[in-house]
Every structure is written in C-alpha cells, then in structure tokens.
Amino acid sequence: MRVRLVEQAQIGDDVAFGELVDLDGDRCYAIAYRILRDVERAQDAVQQAFLLAWRELPRLRDPERFEVWLHRLLVNACYEEARRYRRWSMHVRTLPVDGPGGPDPTVSVDERDALERAFRHLSPEHRAVFVLHHYAGFPLAAIADIVGVPLGTVKSRLHHATRNVRSAIVADSVIDDPEVQTA
C-alpha cells in the first residue's frame, strides 16, 4: 500500500502524499523530538523533511526505499535545526515535554536531568544514531544508510553516545547511593 501511495505522490497526487504523512508523520515527529529535545524545532524539522520529500519525490528511483529516504531527509533537517539552535536558545528556556500520561515514574527527576544534560552534550550526529537505534529500533546497517556514513562510523558513534548517556546515569546513581557516599 505504501509503495502505491509513493508512486501516486511521485506523479503529483497530494492526497496520496497526505496519506503518507498520516502513516509516517507520528514516527518522524517522535524521532525528531528525541534528537532535538524541543517540540517546536521537531515540528519544524518534520515539516521541512516532508516538504523536501514532496518536492524531490519524482527523483526517488525506488519507491520501496521511501522510508529510508524519508528518514534521511528527516535526520538532515534535524541537523539543520540543531545548528540553528544557538541562535534561539538565548531567548528561550526549553521545558521538558512528557508523554500523554506524564513523566515515566521509572525515571527520577534527577535521572531525567542527568540524561538531558548528557544528551545535550552530544553532537547531533551522535544523537541521531543513538535515537535511531535505541528508540526507533533501526538495525545498524539501515542507520548507516539513513545517515550516510559507513557502518563502522555508526558503531563508533553509537558506542560513544551510549557510553556517555549511560555514564550520566551511573554517575548520578553512584552519588545517590549512600553506601558509596560513606565509603
């Protein structure tokens, strides 16, 4: 069904394209938010990715590869938004956004704070690989295709990002652990 919609959109059917937005919009938005950690910039990135997808669709040779191609556009749009963040960050304090049910009680406030801080220290390229793997569940080979780097680079970025994010939690946990504090 998706391939049919892509083919229709390739010849200018904006209704078919709208259905593709319905199919993929939520997932793209969820990924963009997790890379950028900002609702409005995530919306902007998704909008930009879909608009570029609409314009460039006639040049997509293999409709079967639409999903990977769309995610590539999305990740590039996130990179651009991330680069522009410095410009606006002086005016805005970004507030964390929780899911419909509020924050997950599995994660304490301190842990969330530590994770946010550690994640914001990562480059957009590292964040993208981390989110595509740990959140979106893409295999590493597909991530290499999406972000346009060799598989080895993906592995290296993922290792670096995972180590930094996890170490934020571990460090936080160690500080919170009274046995460690009194040792």
Add this chain to the structure above:
Amino acid sequence: MNGLRDPEAIVAAWLDDGPSELPGETRRSIAIAARTTPQARGRSNWLARRIDMTRFQSLGAVAAVAIVAVLGLVAVATLRDTSDVGGPAASPAPSLSPGQSPAPLPAMTETFISEKYGYSIRYPAGRTALPAATFWSLESPRTNAILLRGDVIKLVHERFWTASIPIPEGMTGDEWLAAYLATYGDETSPPETWEQITIGGSPAGVRVGNDGYGYIEAVGVVDGRAYVFTMWNDGAAPPDRALFDAFVATVELYPEDALKAPGS
C-alpha cells in the same frame, strides 16, 4: 537505592517519554505546502525523453548545441575586443570601491502562496518555504515559537519570515503599530524614522535592528490587515538589504483572501 537499578531500563524509559503524535497544525501545514509547492522534475522523465529521441533528432540536438557554443565564443571575443579598445564599459555602483562587486542576487524562480496570511512571494530555487503552523498574534513573544507562527523561507544564512493579522475593529493602523512595537519595539528606531517603501503596491515602513541577531523588517497596513516581513541573519549584522529588497519586490498582497484565525 538508585545504584541497584538497570541503567538500560532507565534510558529506555527516558527515551519513551515525550510526544509521539505529530500535531494537527503541522499536518495541515504540510498538506498546504504540498498543494502550493511544485514538484521537482523527475530524472526518469529526462531519461525517457533522451531515449525517445530518434537518431536524426539526436544529431539535430548536437548540432544545435555546437552552434550555440560557437556563437557564445564569438560573443565573448567581441566583448573582449570592445573592452581592449577602451569603449564604454559598465561602471560599478557609485557606493562600491574599486575591485568590490555586489553579491549576485539569486533568481526568484519559485512562488510561495500563503493562504493563511493572504500574500504571495517569490524565492530562489533550492530553498525551502514553510507555511506557518499556527496563527500569529501580537501576544506571541519573539522566541523560537514565533518561527512556526509565520511563513518562513529558509536561506543559507537568513530566514525570511512573514505574517499578517487583521487589525481589530475601532483600531487605526497607527494604534496597531504602537501595540506591535510594545511587544516587538526597538527604542532606537521610532516609526517616524523608518524608511518608506512600497510592498505589493502599498506603503510600508522599514527598520533595521538587532534582537540578538541582525534583522530588517517591513511593516505595512493594507485594507485593515497588517503585514510584517522580517529577514533575520545568522550573525549580529543585519542581512543584506539588497536581498531583502529582492524578496519584498516580488510580494503581492491579497488581504481579503487571508484565513481567519480560529476564534477571531
């Protein structure tokens, strides 16, 4: 104790937190953009045309290209001869020092039509025009949120932002401008000092400022609707004025066609 908890589970739970549904406004903006944005020409079409050419047509095309190339060489040679003998050459703009040349302005080949704000504007190919995701209001602070409340054309170092708003009944244009400046004001540049230009056949005032980043802005009122055109730069210096002028020169205004904000 946190020390006994699984970091993997904590990271996974943290990643799961957050929004996962694309807001309806953004969906609508994408749909509008798809309706108003032409698609690129497909590579396959070009290949198909190439393959469909007969041998005779191909030879004709090659001959045509050769003729154009020869004519081009002749033209260049002629121009060189003219300048060598000291004939009248194009003189630089008076404000430029010798050796300086203005940055070439891009050709405005694409058209963006704003159904929400009632205007059209042209912009260079290869750049992105994003329709506003939500309606702008005077209460919207000039933060990153404002970007989504206006139509944005993304350039390499600049963003061209446009929005319009109906002036409330009983309020004059000057009163609206005063209210606008109460939010977006710049004491160093009162409206009396603004340069007057014409946008879409209607008068508008232009100011140059810095709100952390350099900007040029034109504000005008047409048929009870106020229009704001702002170009921001990445740096502290204002954007290139010629580039700003090139954009506003392509604007056409349709205040009567602008959409009404919900609840207005």
